[in-house]
Amino acid sequence: MERIIIHVDMDAFYASVEARDDPSLRGKPLIIGAMPDERGVVSTCSYEAREFGVHSAMNIKEAYKLCPDGVFIRPDFEKYRRVSDQIHEIWDSYSTASENIALDEAYLDVTETAGSLDKAVEFAYDIKRRVADEVGLTCSVGVSYCKAAAKTASEEMKPDGLFVIPSPEDFVDLVIDRGVRSLPSVGKRTAEKLRGIGVETVRDLLDRESEVASMLGKHGAALVRLAHGIDDRDVVPYRPENAKSVSREITFQANVSDFDFLKDVLLLLSFSVENRARRHGLRGSGVVLKITYSNMESITRSRMTASSDIAFNVYRETSDMLNTIERRPVRLIGAGIYNTSGSKTRQTTLDEIAELGSGRMLMEAALEDLQERYGIDLSDEAAGGYRIESLHGTVEYMRTHRPRAA
Numbered sequence: 001m002e003r004i005i006i007h008v009d010m011d012a013f014y015a016s017v018e019a020r021d022d023p024s025l026r027g028k029p030l031i032i033g034a035m036p037d038e039r040g041v042v043s044t045c046s047y048e049a050r051e052f053g054v055h056s057a058m059n060i061k062e063a064y065k066l067c068p069d070g071v072f073i074r075p076d077f078e079k080y081r082r083v084s085d086q087i088h089e090i091w092d093s094y095s096t097a098s099e100n101i102a103l104d105e106a107y108l109d110v111t112e113t114a115g116s117l118d119k120a121v122e123f124a125y126d127i128k129r130r131v132a133d134e135v136g137l138t139c140s141v142g143v144s145y146c147k148a149a150a151k152t153a154s155e156e157m158k159p160d161g162l163f164v165i166p167s168p169e170d171f172v173d174l175v176i177d178r179g180v181r182s183l184p185s186v187g188k189r190t191a192e193k194l195r196g197i198g199v200e201t202v203r204d205l206l207d208r209e210s211e212v213a214s215m216l217g218k219h220g221a222a223l224v225r226l227a228h229g230i231d232d233r234d235v236v237p238y239r240p241e242n243a244k245s246v247s248r249e250i251t252f253q254a255n256v257s258d259f260d261f262l263k264d265v266l267l268l269l270s271f272s273v274e275n276r277a278r279r280h281g282l283r284g285s286g287v288v289l290k291i292t293y294s295n296m297e298s299i300t301r302s303r304m305t306a307s308s309d310i311a312f313n314v315y316r317e318t319s320d321m322l323n324t325i326e327r328r329p330v331r332l333i334g335a336g337i338y339n340t341s342g343s344k345t346r347q348t349t350l351d352e353i354a355e356l357g358s359g360r361m362l363m364e365a366a367l368e369d370l371q372e373r374y375g376i377d378l379s380d381e382a383a384g385g386y387r388i389e390s391l392h393g394t395v396e397y398m399r400t401h402r403p404r405a406a
Ligand SMILES: [Mg+2]
Pocket: 009, 010, 011, 012, 013, 104, 105
């Protein structure tokens, strides 16, 4: 069946909320995140700051170098959460299913509620007007026949944009001469691989379909379909529980006695567990650490937790539990969550979201620090920011290239 999907995305959300609430900040380069003298990253920045080259997820010190006169503001997640609830309430009233990607971003399935593309475009205008009138903020809206094209559309006229991509043909016409990075699922790594076989633009990709598909496997096949404007993913408001636990473990090629190194491995495992949990729409209430010593004796330690940032939770609890176990050579280390249940973003409480913000920044900073110490680069926008996929290879590289203890 033909579908009609809207993608809505607030413009520079945290920064816009701050500017809305304090007129003296308007028109200034606002950088929401860590303070310049701290370790951390840019969470969001205003369009004025973007003109200096600042962008989200950038190291805060780098942002300070680019924009020393910027206004640095600590995020107030409780406030953003309240505003987010208000916005989502408006959005939800137009759709039968809304998939919340972030506090400020969602896919809305309006196939039934709108019934036609024209009506959906009316919805889009309406949504923008109501968000402006009732919340005092701007958003960008994309209207299309699938998720990927709707997302592309919402980015097309940002900020305060509205763009419609009626059909797969229109999508292909729009992106064909752009770089492959303009396709929503293509990150830095994938783009590099494609460049390796001479594929720079979407047109190149369409010309070399079979090569791309065979080089990138499953991802390649989906990518080729997307280049043709085809994306069958549903808007998923809720994914029922389909697993009781999610975990990842690593067996080392040689036993490890350095517990600081094990903590570094736990950091990567935590992101990996989170990726898996997210893919299955799961959250955990318990965290588990598993260790197998060189004599094959295995132990597990577990703890209940309350907060909702999975990676932060797993890392905090497992590294803490690691401190409590006997220090003997380790052959295998694993981390996971259990007692999981299906969830969506909106069920998170105010306290959780506040912790989620600060925890997330600590995790980003820790991961950045780790990459620097080992001289590795794990960034990949397609993988939600970081590539933790080839974990075994990465960990073995780290194990054999360990920085000397200070
Ligand atoms: Mg946004």
